[in-house]
Amino acid sequence: MKILHLNAGNETGGGMSHILSLLNMLDHDEVVLGVLEDGEMFHKARELSIDTVNFKQSFPYDLSVLFHIKRYIENENIDMVHTHGPRANVLMNILKPSLSIPWILTLHSNPDDDFMGHGVKGSMFAKLHKCAIRQADHCLAISESFKKLLHTIGVANEKISTIYNGIDFNVLPNQNSYREELGFVDSDFLIGMVARLEPVKQHELAIESFAELNKKNPNTHLVLIGNGSREHELKQLCSQNNLERHVHFFGHREDVSSILPLMDVTLLTSKSESFPLVLLESARARVPVITTNVGGVPQLVPSNKYGWVTECEDLTKTLHLAYEKNKDERQVMGDRFYHFARSRYSSNHLAQQVTKIYDIMYKLPIEVESHV
Structure with missing residues (x-):
């Protein structure tokens, strides 16, 4: 055949x-x-x-x-x-x-x-x-x-x-990647978002919610990976919220699998999805997720043991919950997420x-x- x-x-x-x-x-x-x-x-x-x-x-x-x-x-x-x-x-x-x-x-x-x-x-x-x-x-x-x-x-x-x-899940990230190479330090709280800069991904929701978190927690950073038609518009939104030093536009990257393990959480704010591969990539990196309730997300993140499934209006609150978890707690969540996804959603x-x-x-x- x-x-x-x-x-x-x-x-x-x-x-x-x-x-x-x-x-x-x-x-x-x-x-x-x-x-x-x-x-x-x-x-x-x-x-x-x-x-x-x-x-x-x-x-x-x-x-x-x-x-x-x-x-x-x-x-x-x-x-x-x-x-x-x-x-x-x-x-x-x-x-x-x-x-x-x-x-x-x-x-x-x-x-x-x-x-x-x-x-x-x-x-x-x-x-x-x-x-x-x-x-x-x-x-x-x-x-x-x-x-x-x-x-x-x-x-x-x-x-x-x-x-x-x-x-x-047999593809392993580069174990020699360090935050310093990306311009961050260990004490920074990094939120990674891998998504095309297009309307359906709702980056404005991510940026505006992050702005509320950043007001009280200046060590927080939002890392946007992907390119698209809204880049100029979204950079203007960051400027309006005084976030130029805290929201980072990385553009399209070939080394996403090596960047994700450096994040504290990953974020997805899409209006619609099917079964988001970026969440599987986050699971492979052993990083818990924050995601809107779209597509097959409930099957991939069935409980808060693996991350947070949130409504748009609750995103700021959810970002604060993730920030308040200590590093060890987030690592346990990430490990659980990895084992759950690997056993069910392999290529x-x-x-x-x-x-x-x-x-x-x-x-x-x-x-x-x-x-x-």
């Missing part, structure tokens, strides 16, 4: 980590990653020796790429297509009537949030994306909340499987579950409706 995984190729965060982690655990002779543009994902996949093809879409609405994708599927005897992300899903929906192979998609994010802040055009793309999702032969939901979301979109229950995210377990779905779908007959 040969499976083409199709993605826009512009992922840099949790979506990219999920796809590459899955592909790396699957048989490399049976999978190929197809991307639509030359981005970080393309090069990282090559570094992992994953068979990769760039279909070179000229611009996001370039439909001529459909011909190249279809020809590749036919010439390479692809048995199944697995799409990730709105652009890949919409393109596959156009191709589907002319193909006689199964189409599986993974829902990584809420379609209504994918184009947040893009006005009428964003609303139109969200509708196109939902239409595409309904046409897939099978949908993988990365959390129970996303399974419910698929129901509301109109996907039948028998076409949905819930398969939680996973990461490789190997993810690959085994997905492979079972492939085996089932491969045996089902697929009808060809028409030709393009």
Whole structure:
């Protein structure tokens, strides 16, 4: 069986980590990653020796790429297509009537949030994306909340499987990393937040809540890892709150796994998520988390033994609770979090579950409706 995984190729965060982690655990002779543009994902996949093809879409609405994708599927005897992300899903929906192979998609994010802040055009793309999702032969939901979301979109229950995210817990952080290298000292209380600087991540909530903590505790620092369209706006917000020396914009980093263990807690303030990989990365680093109650968070942080699941209006209070814990107490929480997540959400377990779905779908007959 040969499976083409199709993605826009512009992922840099949790979506990219999920796809590459899955592909790396699957048989490399049976999978190929197809991307639509030359981005970080393309090069990282090559570094992992994953068979990769760039279909070179000229611009996001370039439909001529459909011909190249279809020809590749036919010439390479692809048995199944697995799409990730709105652009890949919409393109596959156009191709589907002319193909006689199964189409599986993974829902990584809420379609209504994918184009947040893009006005009428964003609303139109969200509708196109939902239409595409309904046409897939099978949908993988990365959390129970996303399974419910698929129901509301109109996907039948028998076409949905819930398969939680996973990461490789055998990847160890750099044990020689020190706070001093990042410009901090041991007495500083560090809050790490790994998230794209985009509206859905609600960085303004993190910054404003942190400002209240920092007023009474000047040794506190908020470390923001990630880039995005809101960087200038968020830096202005920090300036308004006199936080220039306490909120640090690290941009996109390749060494997140080495930075996270240096944090006292990690923070996630997203409006919506599926099953946040950054929380799994925090668990691997043995660092407790503070997170909004979104997506699969309740499954990953089922009690306050591992961290804090909070409502937006209670975030300042929760930051104070984390600060008031001593270092040993936070370390115990982090160790518990590590063992809990490792036993349930490994990349190997993810690959085994997905492979079972492939085996089932491969045996089902697929009808060809028409030709393009």
